[in-house]
Amino acid sequence: xxxxxKRLFNxxxxxxxxxxxxxxxxxxxxxxxxxxxEDAKIVLDLSEVxxxxxxxxxxxxxxxxxxxxxxxxxxxxxxxxxxxxx
Numbered sequence: 001x002x003x004x005x006k007r008l009f010n011x012x013x014x015x016x017x018x019x020x021x022x023x024x025x026x027x028x029x030x031x032x033x034x035x036x037x038e039d040a041k042i043v044l045d046l047s048e049v050x051x052x053x054x055x056x057x058x059x060x061x062x063x064x065x066x067x068x069x070x071x072x073x074x075x076x077x078x079x080x081x082x083x084x085x086x
Contacts, residue, residue: 003027005034014041014069020048023056031059035068047072054080061085 003021010016015038017031035042044063057080064070065085073081 003030005030007034010043012041014043016043016045016071018045018048021050023049023052025055028055028059035063041069043069043071045071046074046077049074049077052077052080057081057084 003019003023003026005027006018006020008016008018017034019027019031021027031044044060046060057077060070060073060077061081061084064081070081
């Protein structure tokens, strides 16, 4: 499995995109498309991300700057995201 994205709803009427596996260019393109189609608040749950590169960190840092909440980010990825926003 390269990646899997589950679309869920939470109690705050937000759309939760639960990302599993490797966050590569294909995954980022899919995430971008999904985010662009949503009208509600979006949350990215990254708890099951196993591998991600600099492109992913840059993309996710941009999402966070746009108000998209990043939840349960693995420590390795959170560090890269934080470095991208400095």
